[in-house]
Amino acid sequence: MDFSLLKDMYDPAEIQQEVEWLRSRLNGIGGSDVPVLYLGELFKRRPWHLYIDKTRAPKSITEADVLEGKANANFRRGHTYEPLAIELYKRQLAATDESVTVMAPGDPGIRYDLFRLEHPDHPHRYVNLDGCQTSGYVLEVKSPSQGVCDYIRANGLKDYYQIQGQYQAGIVNVTGCPAFGPGKCKGTIFVIYEPESIAIQVFVVPMDQEIVDQCFGLVDKFWNEHVVPRKAPTSWVTEDTIQISVKGKYTKISDSDFLAAAKLLRFAQDVSKSATRRLDVAKQNMILLLDKESEERIELPDGMKVAHTGRAGRTGFDMASAKKENPTFNWARYERPGKAFKSFNIYGVKKADSDESDLDDSIGTVSGDLGSFARRSWSDLGEATAVYSELQDRAEFFKTALQAEINDIEVKLNDAALAAAKVIQKGGHNE
Numbered sequence: 001m002d003f004s005l006l007k008d009m010y011d012p013a014e015i016q017q018e019v020e021w022l023r024s025r026l027n028g029i030g031g032s033d034v035p036v037l038y039l040g041e042l043f044k045r046r047p048w049h050l051y052i053d054k055t056r057a058p059k060s061i062t063e064a065d066v067l068e069g070k071a072n073a074n075f076r077r078g079h080t081y082e083p084l085a086i087e088l089y090k091r092q093l094a095a096t097d098e099s100v101t102v103m104a105p106g107d108p109g110i111r112y113d114l115f116r117l118e119h120p121d122h123p124h125r126y127v128n129l130d131g132c133q134t135s136g137y138v139l140e141v142k143s144p145s146q147g148v149c150d151y152i153r154a155n156g157l158k159d160y161y162q163i164q165g166q167y168q169a170g171i172v173n174v175t176g177c178p179a180f181g182p183g184k185c186k187g188t189i190f191v192i193y194e195p196e197s198i199a200i201q202v203f204v205v206p207m208d209q210e211i212v213d214q215c216f217g218l219v220d221k222f223w224n225e226h227v228v229p230r231k232a233p234t235s236w237v238t239e240d241t242i243q244i245s246v247k248g249k250y251t252k253i254s255d256s257d258f259l260a261a262a263k264l265l266r267f268a269q270d271v272s273k274s275a276t277r278r279l280d281v282a283k284q285n286m287i288l289l290l291d292k293e294s295e296e297r298i299e300l301p302d303g304m305k306v307a308h309t310g311r312a313g314r315t316g317f318d319m320a321s322a323k324k325e326n327p328t329f330n331w332a333r334y335e336r337p338g339k340a341f342k343s344f345n346i347y348g349v350k351k352a353d354s355d356e357s358d359l360d361d362s363i364g365t366v367s368g369d370l371g372s373f374a375r376r377s378w379s380d381l382g383e384a385t386a387v388y389s390e391l392q393d394r395a396e397f398f399k400t401a402l403q404a405e406i407n408d409i410e411v412k413l414n415d416a417a418l419a420a421a422k423v424i425q426k427g428g429h430n431e
Contacts, residue, residue: 015063018066019061019062019065019066023061024116026053026054026058027123027126028123028126029124030126030128031128031165031167034163034215034218034219035164036050037215037222038218038241039159039163039238039241040238042160047233047236048233048236050222051222051226051232055227074145077143077145078141078142078143081193082143082193085200086104086139086141086191088191088193088200089202090102092200092202093133097135100135101133102133102139103134103178104130105130105131110178114177115128115129115130115131115178116128117129117175117177118175119171119174120174122216124223124227125167125220127168127171129172129177132172132179132180133179134179136185136187137189137204138168138187138189139189140164140189141190141193142161142190142191142192142193144192146194146196149192149193149194149195153201156203157192157203157205161190162205166207166208166212167216167219168188169185169188169205169207169212170185170212170213170215172185185207187206188204188205189202189203189204190202208242210242211242214241218241286308287308290306291308296308296309297309
């Protein structure tokens, strides 16, 4: 990737500073790394990937790594909105509790390095804080996509955020931070910045020592048993970790009746989607024929009647304008509340790829099933490498096949354009 244009947008000293920051991350396990170990997998990133990342040679990290990060939209969003999110939180806090002070990197007279903290007895445990406040809480700012913001607003803070917050709080409780001393950390406050509404959601996650201890245990095991001796993790089991999902939202069901009903539902969904697409295509074909023959209504030999006629638009009532022009009128007297009802929604249903299932059976996978997000033991590293190589080969094949298909379509499109031009030249009539 050519980063020359992107490079010109940044100060070289800033780029070099971020290179050194990325290299410093190789010296331990940070807050954003811990959820990978705790959950076993996060965004398709597994402990094996974390091991590869942490065993890189520092000199292998160059300005290209920094620029690649800056080219990532998610990185830019977080980097851009973090100062704004902190400022909004400071204003909100000032309006409710003037006794609490927020301290963050970049504040006047506060050095950035004060917010990188290492456990005194285990320096591979480290955190880079977004801020902290005198009430005893660490501050963590997140600027996810609006879709994730909407999910959090409806369902609460995601697990991997909470795990990161527990790890950070556990370290700060030992080290202290610019806002308070050791032994005084109460937990982590998450500030979620919503890009579309320019607003924040605030969540308080009290420190849970049991989860902190589990995070520390996983980090120490990974660092001492794998990173230091350069021994790749061939299995990583985290079934015993504490479940911290929001309770009461969904209940995991394995009952045979439910599974049978779900299978039928998935089949019906696939059939319905396919039928809808076919119906749309069939309608468009018929409309094109009717327009070509200048017909509005036809009857077919099998008795089917088809009509494509113009209709006047419906007359509606502009309630908003009426209320604006008559603000004192009691419009509520004409409102009729609807009856309460339950809605039926389906989430997370994804059609299985039969080829990928065959690959899972024949080669094996890193977690036992490529399509599974459950916590389970890894298979060995050799199998993981084989799966990666096979998928890479398949990806190259599909890219080649897709490009050939695109080339064929472009040829046909060009032929169609030439044919249309000839018809236009002859006065708009076919031979």
